[in-house]
Amino acid sequence: MNPPRKINVLMVSNYPSDTGYAWWLMEHFWVTMAELFDQNGGKAYLAYPAITSLSKRIASAPIKTIELTIPWHSKDQASLVKDFIRKNNITAIYFTDQPYFNAQYAVLRSSGVKQIIIHDHTPGDRPPINGIKGMVKAARNAIPLLTADNVLCVSELMRQRNISNVRIPAHKCITVQNGIIPVDCSAINVAPLKKSLNVKPNCTLVITTGRAHPYKRFDFIIKCAEVLTKRAPELDVVFLLVGDGPAMSELHEMVRLRNLEASVRLLGFRSDVRELLCVSDIALHAALGEGFSLSIIEYMSAGLPVLVPDIPSVCQAINHDKTGIIYPKDDPVKVAAHIQALVTNPERILTMGKTAKEQANSIYSLEQCTNNFVSAIENILPSKA
Numbered sequence: 001m002n003p004p005r006k007i008n009v010l011m012v013s014n015y016p017s018d019t020g021y022a023w024w025l026m027e028h029f030w031v032t033m034a035e036l037f038d039q040n041g042g043k044a045y046l047a048y049p050a051i052t053s054l055s056k057r058i059a060s061a062p063i064k065t066i067e068l069t070i071p072w073h074s075k076d077q078a079s080l081v082k083d084f085i086r087k088n089n090i091t092a093i094y095f096t097d098q099p100y101f102n103a104q105y106a107v108l109r110s111s112g113v114k115q116i117i118i119h120d121h122t123p124g125d126r127p128p129i130n131g132i133k134g135m136v137k138a139a140r141n142a143i144p145l146l147t148a149d150n151v152l153c154v155s156e157l158m159r160q161r162n163i164s165n166v167r168i169p170a171h172k173c174i175t176v177q178n179g180i181i182p183v184d185c186s187a188i189n190v191a192p193l194k195k196s197l198n199v200k201p202n203c204t205l206v207i208t209t210g211r212a213h214p215y216k217r218f219d220f221i222i223k224c225a226e227v228l229t230k231r232a233p234e235l236d237v238v239f240l241l242v243g244d245g246p247a248m249s250e251l252h253e254m255v256r257l258r259n260l261e262a263s264v265r266l267l268g269f270r271s272d273v274r275e276l277l278c279v280s281d282i283a284l285h286a287a288l289g290e291g292f293s294l295s296i297i298e299y300m301s302a303g304l305p306v307l308v309p310d311i312p313s314v315c316q317a318i319n320h321d322k323t324g325i326i327y328p329k330d331d332p333v334k335v336a337a338h339i340q341a342l343v344t345n346p347e348r349i350l351t352m353g354k355t356a357k358e359q360a361n362s363i364y365s366l367e368q369c370t371n372n373f374v375s376a377i378e379n380i381l382p383s384k385a
Helices: 024-039 075-087 104-110 131-140 156-164 190-196 218-231 248-257 273-279 294-301 332-343 346-363 366-380
Strands: 008-012 044-048 064-067 090-096 115-120 150-153 173-175 204-209 237-242 264-268 282-284 306-309 324-327
Touching: 008 024, 024 044, 024 090, 024 366, 075 104, 104 115, 115 366, 150 156, 150 366, 156 173, 173 366, 190 273, 204 218, 204 273, 204 294, 218 237, 218 248, 218 264, 218 332, 237 273, 248 264, 273 294, 282 332, 294 306, 294 346, 306 332, 324 332, 332 346
Parallel strands: 008 044, 008 090, 044 064, 090 115, 115 150, 150 173, 204 237, 204 282, 237 264, 282 306, 306 324
Antiparallel strands: none
16 A cells, blocks of 8 residues: 555544444454554544443554544534544544445535545345436435545445445445454364253254344244244254343243243353354354344354345355255244254255355455455555545
């Protein structure tokens, strides 16, 4: 990257610095961005709405952290942002999941910002907007002062969503495919970890990871477990739901009322998620929408066949019957049938898991993701000194 030395960047967090579910990949992008600017004499600032403690990754990076609320909600907050931009020669702003069109962008530009970048991780599937409504939206989105200069999209599907639904000009949308660090199961001692979960050594583990939020549909997975236990009571299958969140109390009650304590384990927050993937056999994902799910790629990288709903944004990484199974999104009976078929055919689990691992580690690596991100930033910023 060879941007002019005078370019300084302001990166903006959507959550306080000590938020428990803070996304490691977002921190990776912030650190990568900061290192690029540091190498070329520029400065990188990271704005949190509130700062208490910082992660080790952020604390050790060439990043100056500050408290600022962007977008702002009052005149005082707006004044603080404008003063900061002017005093620190901020010429580029890097947002996460902010709208493409925002009247506040004109204020940022009047304060000295020349480049506004949005990294879009927002989940969900949205239909194309055509006709008069589409024309109006496209015309509005062509106003330079009120719109972002570039939008980084986490997959090609999400790029097409931004073009056809949000009506962002195609030349402004850049795909930076999400990626992960490969899951290494070679050093995992399976037996003691299974013992700690209080499951039998030869049982089949079906795992789900994520935030226990209604959007992630842990309740649907519990329904699938209930159907399977009634459909094939002879099978020893245990469902592991890993993650904490606002739905936990309702989920515990749901398990209790259905007498599923033996087949469903609500593990809450775990720091050993990757180890749990390595002792599991099948992954089940039920979210109503994704941007591009890192959890699904981690399942694949751990060598697990992945069951996903037939929702485009959720199933985009899965090849049906090769790396996993795409099921009707509201049909727990079909899910139970698919799991039963897999459990009774261990060779199919191994074959699909092997293919999933190969695809995840070759197509969706963090290294490739980082290279794409760096290339995008290099192409975006130099001409905007």
